[in-house]
Amino acid sequence: MILKTGALLALMAAIFVADTLTRYEIAVAVFYILAILAASALLPARITRLLTVLAVLLTLASFALTRSGAYDTGLVNLAISLLAIGITAHLALKAVAARAAAERTQNRLFHIARATSLGEMAASIAHEVNQPLAAIATSASACQRWLDQMPPNIDRARQAARRMEDDAHRASEVIARIRAVTQAHKTAPQAVAPAHAIHETLALHAHELEHEQVHLLLDLPDSLPAVHADPILLQQVLGNLVGNALDGLRQVPPSERTLRIAVHAGGNGFAEFTVEDSGAGIGPDETPLLFDPFWTTKDSGAGLGLAIARSIVTAHGGEIAAHPAPGRGARLVFRLPVSKEASHD
Numbered sequence: 001m002i003l004k005t006g007a008l009l010a011l012m013a014a015i016f017v018a019d020t021l022t023r024y025e026i027a028v029a030v031f032y033i034l035a036i037l038a039a040s041a042l043l044p045a046r047i048t049r050l051l052t053v054l055a056v057l058l059t060l061a062s063f064a065l066t067r068s069g070a071y072d073t074g075l076v077n078l079a080i081s082l083l084a085i086g087i088t089a090h091l092a093l094k095a096v097a098a099r100a101a102a103e104r105t106q107n108r109l110f111h112i113a114r115a116t117s118l119g120e121m122a123a124s125i126a127h128e129v130n131q132p133l134a135a136i137a138t139s140a141s142a143c144q145r146w147l148d149q150m151p152p153n154i155d156r157a158r159q160a161a162r163r164m165e166d167d168a169h170r171a172s173e174v175i176a177r178i179r180a181v182t183q184a185h186k187t188a189p190q191a192v193a194p195a196h197a198i199h200e201t202l203a204l205h206a207h208e209l210e211h212e213q214v215h216l217l218l219d220l221p222d223s224l225p226a227v228h229a230d231p232i233l234l235q236q237v238l239g240n241l242v243g244n245a246l247d248g249l250r251q252v253p254p255s256e257r258t259l260r261i262a263v264h265a266g267g268n269g270f271a272e273f274t275v276e277d278s279g280a281g282i283g284p285d286e287t288p289l290l291f292d293p294f295w296t297t298k299d300s301g302a303g304l305g306l307a308i309a310r311s312i313v314t315a316h317g318g319e320i321a322a323h324p325a326p327g328r329g330a331r332l333v334f335r336l337p338v339s340k341e342a343s344h345d
């Protein structure tokens, strides 16, 4: 920040010298708007304000120090320069404030999104946590029995203790995942491995997938590039699509329930994610409505899942679309830009 401010001050100093040395008719001072525009894009608003005040003072000082040229023209140029500097600063700061407000609103929406889909996942989560807890209880009584024997069977007791430790870790991993999804955080796009995001999402739906006897097909080539995305928000999108697919699949007999998740690199700087189910499907009349907020065909639906998914995907510079799947069911496809760095996981 100090470096950028320094560079802009140097630019302003150069403009000041040029403005002072040239004749009244040459309005070098308008170039201060370059420094103000650069400041508004790169630096906090208060520094932009300070630089604007400085630009005005320097413009007045140059005018006072200039010795040659037509004074009247100089006066008009001075007025134009000051006006240009003032208007530019005002508009630039307004644009920055609008952008910040939009970002805040979006973050709030994303937070609500996480909280809503968490409600939907509650059943699944309860099972994911309960299972290791039940296993711990079983191992604990086994451990006690081995110790109560005469002589105590230390080896078997130790094995039981180790199982308890593993299960405790499993439970805390589930909790950590939930915490990651629910915490409000600032969006932080980074390099994310698509396969990792998909496995994390499926882990939170593992119970439902098993309970509904869904046949899962994953098509995730080893060579997939990382995508540039906020990992939690990417999971949010995938979670919404998987949740909808599950809802659709419940309406067909268990033997016909297939969920396919595939990712492939488009070769155009994007990776394409496909979530396809063999469930109830979407009619052609519904397709244009799917992404509208509050549009739902479910009794207990909020109609926000796809609207949120779309706002997340477009915020990342991608696109999302729904297609009736070939044969039967629904196919949701979204694209995200490929990351320029290697993935973190």
Ligand SMILES: Nc1ncnc2c1ncn2[C@@H]1O[C@H](COP(=O)(O)OP(=O)(O)O)[C@@H](O)[C@H]1O
Pocket: 240, 244, 245, 248, 277, 279, 280, 281, 282, 290, 291, 295, 296, 297, 298, 300, 301, 302, 303, 304, 305, 306, 307, 329, 330, 331
């Ligand atoms: N995979 C799918 N299969 C069938 N219908 C779907 C699918 N995904 C979305 N839909 C339709 O789109 C509507 C909106 O979805 P969404 O925005 O997630 O809201 P909600 O799930 O709360 O209804 C759903 O009510 C459903 O009619």
Ligand SMILES: [Mg+2]
Pocket: 240, 243, 244, 304, 305, 306
């Ligand atoms: Mg939904």
